[in-house]
Structures are given as C-alpha cells and as structure tokens.
Amino acid sequence: MYNTVVIGAGQAGLAMGYYLKQLKQPFVILDKAREVGEEWKKRYDSLVLFTPRMYNSLPGLRMKGDSQGFPAKDEIVNYLKTYADTFHLPIQMHTEVRRVRKENDYFSIETNREEFKASNVVIATGPFQKPRIPEFAKSLSPDIVQLHSSQYKSPDDLQAGNVLVVGGGNSGAQIAVELSKEGETYLSVSRKMKFLPLEIGNKSIFWWFDKLGILKASRYSWVGQKLHKKGDPIFGYELKEALQKGKVILKERALHGEENKILFEDVSSLYVQNIIWATGFIPNYSWLDIKGVLDHQGKPIQVRGKTPIKGLFFLGLPWQYRRGSALLQGVGDDAQHLLKQIQKREF
Known part of the structure; x- marks a missing residue:
C-alpha cells in the first residue's frame, strides 16, 4: 500500500x-x-x-x-x-x-x-x-506519406515531392522551416499568426515576461484569460522570413481531401505528396x-x-x-x- x-x-x-x-x-x-x-x-x-x-x-x-x-x-x-x-x-x-x-x-x-x-x-x-488528426485524413490516397508531428523525426522520413504542414503552432513552424530547406513546402493555418522575437536586448523574451509578471499570471487573472484566449504566438522570426522569401507558402485552413488533393477554406486546392499533421493532441x-x-x-x-x-x-x-x-x-x-x-x- x-x-x-x-x-x-x-x-x-x-x-x-x-x-x-x-x-x-x-x-x-x-x-x-x-x-x-x-x-x-x-x-x-x-x-x-x-x-x-x-x-x-x-x-x-x-x-x-x-x-x-x-x-x-x-x-x-x-x-x-x-x-x-x-x-x-x-x-x-x-x-x-x-x-x-x-x-x-x-x-x-x-x-x-x-x-x-x-x-x-x-x-x-x-x-x-492521442494525436489529433482530422477525420478526412483517412480518405486520402495511400500514396501520400502522412505523419503526425509526434511521429516526424527528420526530412528523411518523407518521400520525394512537396510537403504540406498542417497546424500553425510553434512545432508546425519549426518543422515547416526545416522542410523548406529541402524543397517545396506549404503551411496550412486556421488563424492569423503572430510573431514575437526570441530575444530583446540580448535577453530572452521570457526574461521580460518574467519581469512583467506574465509568466506568473494565473488562468483566472485578467492577463491569464487574455493570454489563454489568444493562444501562443510563434516565437522567433525564422518562419516569418521563410514566408517573406517564398520558401514556405501559406495556405488557409485545410477543410477536406480526396485522393491526393487537399481542399482549403478559400476554395483553393493542392496536390500533395507528404503531409505533417502538426495539429496537436486530444x-x-x-x-x-x-x-x-x-x-x-x-x-x-x-x-x-x-x-x-x-x-x-x-x-x-x-x-x-x-x-x-x-x-x-x-x-x-x-x-x-x-x-x-x-x-x-x-x-
């Protein structure tokens, strides 16, 4: 006992x-x-x-x-x-x-x-x-390499061709930047991304958050409720620069898929060879x-x-x-x- x-x-x-x-x-x-x-x-x-x-x-x-x-x-x-x-x-x-x-x-x-x-x-x-993966992933062609971000290790896991990263959190951002150095990379997000620097004045931005009391703000405080509602920003500017240079191409929310084609919220579509589901967990x-x-x-x-x-x-x-x-x-x-x-x- x-x-x-x-x-x-x-x-x-x-x-x-x-x-x-x-x-x-x-x-x-x-x-x-x-x-x-x-x-x-x-x-x-x-x-x-x-x-x-x-x-x-x-x-x-x-x-x-x-x-x-x-x-x-x-x-x-x-x-x-x-x-x-x-x-x-x-x-x-x-x-x-x-x-x-x-x-x-x-x-x-x-x-x-x-x-x-x-x-x-x-x-x-x-x-x-448990990895959260959209239900429509099951209806996609078996020819597509599909990995959740928790399964992805390196670009060697993927086959030749383009790659779509689905999910605009920090993991999705890091993986998209890494893959953009290897080939054609797309990133599908459901909301506008906000970017913050990793450092300000040679100090981590978290050092400043600490000094401002943000790190210690409880979920029940006004500050905590605001932060919780907004969700995490993307820390660092690597993805922002990759987007500006066209190395990562931004797509809207992925809504559905059939065979090798993904359909997005703006009614555009994309034929893909690889998908990384950076869509979190349940x-x-x-x-x-x-x-x-x-x-x-x-x-x-x-x-x-x-x-x-x-x-x-x-x-x-x-x-x-x-x-x-x-x-x-x-x-x-x-x-x-x-x-x-x-x-x-x-x-």
Whole structure:
C-alpha cells in the first residue's frame, strides 16, 4: 500500500516525486516507457526549445549551461535522467497503467505487471496523449506519406515531392522551416499568426515576461484569460522570413481531401505528396474507471489539479494554473501545490 502513486515519469511526474520525497511516505512513479525522457527522445531531431535554460529547470536542480541559451531536445532528455538519478526517485518503468478504480478510501491501479494500491493518485501523463488528426485524413490516397508531428523525426522520413504542414503552432513552424530547406513546402493555418522575437536586448523574451509578471499570471487573472484566449504566438522570426522569401507558402485552413488533393477554406486546392499533421493532441483517459472526473469532452474536471474525487489529482495539464503548467518552467509550482493538498489528507 502506497501513500501516493504517480502515473507518468515525464517532467510533471519527476517534479511531483521531488516534493513527495519531502513527505517521507511510501510512493512510486509508474511509466510505460523504457527510460526516463523517452517521449522527448521521440520528438523531431531538430527540436530546440524557445524558452531558455533559466526557465527549463525542475525544482531543486538547475539546468547547466548558458542560462539565456536555448536547449535542444537531447539536452532535455539528459537533464531529466540526471534529475531522476540525483534525487533517487522510485520509478518503475515498463509499467503500463490499464485501469484505475476507487475502492472505498483507496485507489486500485492495475498495470501490465502488478496491481498497486494507494491513498492518493497523481495523474501526470502530460498533454501529449492521442494525436489529433482530422477525420478526412483517412480518405486520402495511400500514396501520400502522412505523419503526425509526434511521429516526424527528420526530412528523411518523407518521400520525394512537396510537403504540406498542417497546424500553425510553434512545432508546425519549426518543422515547416526545416522542410523548406529541402524543397517545396506549404503551411496550412486556421488563424492569423503572430510573431514575437526570441530575444530583446540580448535577453530572452521570457526574461521580460518574467519581469512583467506574465509568466506568473494565473488562468483566472485578467492577463491569464487574455493570454489563454489568444493562444501562443510563434516565437522567433525564422518562419516569418521563410514566408517573406517564398520558401514556405501559406495556405488557409485545410477543410477536406480526396485522393491526393487537399481542399482549403478559400476554395483553393493542392496536390500533395507528404503531409505533417502538426495539429496537436486530444486527451485519452480510457483507463480511468472513475465517474465524475472527466467532462463530456473527456477533459479532467479539476481546479489547479484537484478533482472532485478525494485523493485524485492531475498534474502537467496545459493552463492547469498558468501558461507554463504543462512545461518544465511551471510544473514545479503546481507540484508543490499538490503536495500541500496531499498533506492535508494526512490529518
């Protein structure tokens, strides 16, 4: 019997583990992956974070290197492994959670290996769960190479011919810029993109956000509500320059497709050989067998990670409390808050 079982050994689960060690109660972190940092390792080879190292550290361990510099994905993988080792976190890999039930005052967590019982459960599986791909993708020709951004690694994954990147977030922007150096590249977006510089006066724009209090603005504040509604801008000007030079050709929202042709909102069309779906993710909690935790869209019902079910918590959700709640820069604050909620249950 554990005091707490944490599901997920990504940045959220590791941060929770750091604080749970202070409680001096038995806990374990479960993850289906083979090693810590595996999800980061799977992401595209050229991935570089647009937040500097000074805002990518988990509680208790500063990321090494130039604090204003931008870490690549392999650096994040190594940092997470070092973090788990430094604090001797009790992580059990190769353990896939298949069902979570509430039984009286404790939870039953069924896995591919054994069953765990705990007074508290923290679901820290992160925002990258089930790829969101439009339904019409199934009707496209099998001759098209289709990859979700979570499957894409490098231009070598694609066949000869043009490529359409669908999705105007920062991942889509980075991938489109990379592919534009290889050949004919199109980018389909559903809204007008806003660009912000990575640096102002030799300081990261996030340094300025921090000084202005934007990073700490909660989702319930006026500033937080504005930021949440607008969505993230594109950080850096690489895509903007590629668009201006015609290396990336902008298309409106992709509405439908037939065979090798994609149809767009402005009634234009394009024959494509490759598609990268940088369209984000949808939640998948099919293994969570507890009523009253998810809404009609399958999203957690929670207030800063606390659910209506006593002892059940979420961590690492986008905008769980502030913009950085799902990121390295903000997950530690939410983990510390959940520790206080767990401590309250002890008395």
